[in-house]
Amino acid sequence: MPPSTPRTTSDRQRTPRGFPKFLKAASLCVLIAGLLSPLSPAAAADTSAAAAANDYCGGQCSDILPPGENGNATLAQILLNQVFGTQPGHAEDQLGLYGNLPSGYSTLTDAKINDFFNDASFGVASGQVESTTKPGGRTDVTIVRDKKTGVPHITGTTRYGTEYGAGYAAAQDRLWLMDVFRHVGRGQLTSFAGGAPSNQGLEQEFWRNAPYTEADLQAQIDEATGRAGSRGTQALADANAYIDGINAYIDASDSGRYFPGEYVLTGHKDSITNAGTIDHFKLTDLVALASVIGSLFGSGGGGEVNNALSLLAAQSKYGVTEGTKVWESFRERNDPEAALTVHGGESFPYASKPDSAQGQALPDAGSVTQEPLVYDRTGSAVGASATSASAAAAKTSLTSARRGMSNALVVSGKHTASGHPIAVFGPQTGYFAPQLLMLQEIQGPGISARGASFAGLSMYVELGRGQDYSWSATTSGQDIIDTYAVELCQDDYHYLYHGTCTAMDKVERTNSWKPTTADGTAAGSYRMQVYRTKYGPVEYRATVGGKKVAYTTLRTSFMHEADSIIGFQMLNDPDFVKNPATFQSAVQNINYTFNWFYADSAHTAYYNSGDNPVRASGVDAEFPVWAQSAYEWRNWDPATNTASYTPASAHPNSVDQDYYISWNNKQAKDYTTASWGDGSVHRGDLLEDRVSKLVAAGGVTRSALVKAMADAALADLRAEDVLPELLKVVNSSPVTDSTAAAAVSKLSAWVTAGARRKETSSGSHTYADADAIRILDAWWPLLVKAEFQPGLGGDLYTAFGNNLPVDEAPSAGHGPTGSHAGSSFQYGWWSYVDKDIRAVLGEPVQGGLSQKYCGGGSLSACRDLLISSLKEAAGKTAATVYPGDDQCSAGDQWCADSIVQRTLGGIKHGKITWQNRPTFQQVVEYTSHR
Template sequence: MTQPVRMAIGAAWRLALLWLWIGLLGHKLGPVPPPGKFFSPFQGFWRNAEIRSPKGHDVSASGLLNSVSLKYDHRGVPHVFSDDLQGMFFAQGYATARDRLWQMDIQSRAGLGRLSEVMGSDLLRFDLSRRRLGMASSAQADLEEMQKDSLTNVALMAYAAGVNAWIATLKRADYPLEFKLLDYAPEPWTPLKSVALLKNLQWTLSKGTDDVALTRTLEKFGSEFFSELFPLRNPGAEPILPSEIFSVRAPFDTATSGPLSVRADSDPPLRTTNDYSASHPPPGAGGISPFPPPQPGSGSDNFAIAGTRTASGHPILGNDPHLDLSLPSIWYEVQLQGGAINGYGVSVPGLPGIVIGFNSHAAWGVTNGMDDVFDVYKLRFQNDSLTHYWWNGRWRETKFVLDTISMRGGKTVIDTQLWTHLGPVPVKSGEQSLDANVPALHAVQWIALQPSNEIGAFLRMLSAKDYGDFRTAIRSLHCPSQNFVFIDSGDIALTHQGRIPVKRFGQGRTVLRENDSDFDWSTYIPDSLLPSAYNPARGWLSSANQEVTDSSYPYYLGSGFYPSERAGRLHRLMEATNGADISSAWEVMLNNQSLRAEQSLPLLLGCMDSVSMSPNAQEAVKLLRHWDGRYHATEAEPALFDLWWKRFYTKVWDDDFEGDTLHYAWPSHPVTRALLASNPNSDWFDDIRTPRREKACDLVRGALEEAVQSSLQTGNGSFTAWNQVHPLSIPHLLRLAPLGTGKLSGDGCAECLNAQRGSHGPSWRMAVELGKTPVASGGYPGGQSGNPGSPDYDAFVTNWLTGKPYRLLFLMRPDEQPDSIAYTLTLKGSK
């Protein structure tokens, strides 16, 4: 071989090596981001390491009509000042994208079932579960509905333009960290993406149902058992709006003669005293893949205190929505001033407007309404081709819709969706179930699939001056139904708002087998008859996801309301309120005293009188006899009680359900407590696996010895502290541990008003007093920045954990320039 040839081969070989090196390091290696791109200090993750605080400057923004100022305070909250609404929503989009672009992108993809596009085939089943449920198609239908409303349309378009103006400034090196980790680029924002975020909210807050698990339980144990242990109302329920305050007529509504005039005979057939689901056994639910059953969440709290009970004479509002916590945080704090609007509060990143907040005249807050607006129907199909299903005595045609899913790597999946007049059939025969609550060949009827304009409500609340304005504003909120508390400078109100189908009592609690229009949703509870109260004489209103009304209300709302454990505590605190101020309102949200402990502990301790116990159990009983029911992180008593009660609860039902919490719904804690209190010799306390006949106290004593052992084991010989058995954490959205907070220690419990539970809990505490100018405190677990390389990513976590509030800076005029403003960003309009 000649020298030139040798050299040429050598050059070619080295060029090939270089090409391979660049290629290898430029692509993802499994879950590892492309090393060349990622570790480059010029393009990669290092560029997300924030090294200096942002400074004020001017930005020329394409698509903006008039210039807008964004004054950022020291906590990173933008205060938007615009002459018009277009500029205000544009700036909101720009500011939110500047801090939270990746969160907005990934959550909108989740809503539309587009995660596999960027995360690969592992997410295909997730995408299918969203798409087959109709979320993507209903987002489009919602958008069309919203575009009919000029305010919503302006907001959606301006918000998208603002997000896109921010994206246009980005080079690859500027992309948020997670785009680099997952190796993809942001795409232009559209109004549809905003609606997709709303679909996520609806999915989280209105789809929760245990229809299938309840169905299995009913089948296994029969109607008598079901009626006794799965009552439609929780034992000891303390409704949000009992009849003595629900009869208060709101002044804005003169079209009806008030809620008390509602009569069953003037409306569709709906009133029965029996539980429909118990008397109508559902179809077989065997063969459904086991999924963890929905657990009762720790819900949310809100309250309004009338001026008669406050020190200043002005109403005070508190709100604390408890949600699955994440970093970047669920909420983004913002002040919006534009046109006649000047509001402050928290927004959902990606949605224009403010969800929970206040303006100069009014304040509002929400808890989830918990109505049953998700029904599952077992359908009979004519044959395996599924072209027709039986309904109303005849075969109706199934609609087939082709759906294309593009996955990362270029692969495309064509999926066929099945639709009935009720809604989608998410799982076909022979397919693995996509959802615990929707078996194969079952149709879903879900209120979120009906076109509506919830975003319009978030926008109109901003300019509400009184309760009449507010009721008008929230009228377009159909799903998820919410308990809105409201105050203005002199009034308090609470409204249960949502679109709720008229059903028989208990209808849709279990899987429906009736295939006729009697069980279709055809009428809805009229807005004017939705439960509400305005300036009740007692001087306070509150909600905590419990039953909305007492049994005098003629409509069925559902049976999935949370037990009145937090609600009961809140009621007691409200009743005792006198001379309240914003600090005492804040303290209500931090209350760590558990009503479950207060009600259950005496029953447990009652079994321990004059009985022989191990020395450790004696010590535990001694401690618990002096415990006040407060859940402090470093104390042993909350852990002892929690372990004891849960061991007892498991012992009661474990034998009957053979330990199967996956397939069956177990009786609730309040039902178990009520049984212990009223009938300690009940057969249900007998462990059917043993020859002897146990009574409740036998189980209580056994449970205590086990709890004590468990506590000593965890505590290495001494009783373990609550924070050891109940660690808290706030995970990153991708569940990458180093991007989350790690293990945290804090007071509170799931049944406490300070509802800390694992990575679920208070997501935005807010207290507002409306005097001449609003005075407000707030705080959420996270920080304004979505960048893990910024100190503002988790800056609020310590205050949140210790319950220390931030005083919220509400600027009345654009020319105000207090010291707490760190810098100003000016978006220059193109007009």
């Protein structure tokens, strides 16, 4: 079995920016002995077997979630970790399994799957019981943890006891993280955890999108549970029981002094006297948590103002008619060459381009400014949004989760060796310590499931398995957000609503902080404020036709963060989900934008969820429209932010398709997402190519599907799907320049070898084809600029780059994901380069760009600029291409790509080699059905 032990000290990440720097080793030795806290009562072992519920997977369900289940650590454990690198129990024991797949997948067999995953069968064998807890001394619920992973298996005899146990287990494993995120959701992180730039960035990033008051949070609970009948009543009872369990653990850990050590390090508790408090949780905290998770993963759309700016730039360059054609060709709304999840030709029209756009409110050139969010103590705005330091820090933290996304590979039983469907799927939620998700099994009245849930929202399993079915999701990104231009009246803080001058509502947060232990951050304070209208929060200001307007952002999930609870409740209910139809009925109750996948022993299914608004006729969802009744969502009620939504049948959906793939690609024909770049080359193609070949050959096994996923996870999309075309141009005549010829030889050999970013051997920390990888990393941004900027001009090239970044390679810290985040190749100009180069070569292109750009369409001129930029790239040293950061020395290619578990608490973990795959992942094949 591959080792799961911690990496060496040299692999460990350095102290992260934005979290308090801990006391130096010289001052710790005296403290550690006195600070060693007693273990939680859960550490007492029990050898009794856990009662297993009905499990129809036949031992063929597996999962993985690095770095480990335990996300809490006492102060002593944090200090030991910081000084000696030791890990608390179960804090890192899934990281090795996960990290070793890139070197082990090529020889994988079904029998070896659990060398890289956990057995996800229900229950715990008697010989594998590590601990048994009766939380709060209750007799109606038991938490059993297994020796291998420490995952909580919660079994209740009453519904209340079951949910109480789920809350208690969540606090055992993620109390600090849950506390951080309830403050992020309220825009109060700096007051809670200190004024480090990363903390400022987080609260600013999320609070702008969900500037809720306490009354707003409570109203969401009342509305979501009140409208759902008996299920709503049950959800409210479940949430209250869950909160009671969290608070019971808070009290127990406080009195026993084994609460997370971060409370001491941020000044909330005294390590000597135990003075201070850990605030109890309340129901509105769950909504605050949900607003963060929903903003990260389930709110597709927006960007209409940026779209307008790039359209205006195109029209300025080419004129209105031709500029609009150029813009549409780069937008690729409905590209015929795009990889599709529903690929049988079914059409699901949504957010299509209208024949004649109505109500557009494009800004006057040069008039757009972003609405200030942050104000200093004197009341002066300090920036359009976060300060530059805060914004940079935020980019390297949760922004990677927002961009990371997920993937799914699902094969029908018609094409498997066993005749049963097989699925390998999971969400990409980023890499954090502790992880945003936690594993659990819940068995109780009306609940039977195992899998992953977001910490603090784990009253139900959100992604995982039931008794005889599994489900998972990927972020879908269809557009549920629109931008309205509200005309101002009286002053900058009043607007016209249906002809009446109406005051904006101002929502404020004032945060202050003190220096935290050894952090060196100066005490400070600032105020955040957002102006809200009936059409949503103000995001920009501009003029339209000389009229002053505020651009507001309205999303269907605004004020509805809690609504999805009913769908998750249904997914956990074995009496509700019994087949594809009932699965689809469950996820229809989830208002966030997700692609949902299902597999049981006989069937597979897919459904795209989200409250898709029915827009007024003629409204183009790509651009801002006037805030007038004629252009509002149909039957929109601003008091409740409800409207008419497209029916379930209009959402991309399918049952028993031969196979499904999803990597945040286009869902179906005519279904327009808000994402730029759904064109001829997308990272979804990495899955499509591999899975389609497996299905064509037949006899697919679990290990074969894992291999396909793992191979795609190491592929460089540019090298696999675009570089061969570039080399065709370069080699259209003999390459006489020695530098260019050597580079071409290395790149060609890499493509022939499979175009993977893979180590020479396990743990070597050196890539095979390292020179070729370095050359392409350096070449890509150079060749894109050389290919497109001359034709587009600097302004339009920059504007399109604001809509879609040029590059997102693993080590591209300049890309939207940031460094060390794993997920790569979702955002980039791969499709543009592919279509343009094929056009220059004279090859057929469907949905091509409106003109040829490389060398003005001349093959020889295109070849010249490619060779020139290639020579420049080949001359760049590794230290230039990989400049080094707080994790890596300059020139360390493997380290630049490596995945780092970004700290959201006090425990640090070792780096692992790059792989582009989900964070939580399941491998499932059911052998029977109820």
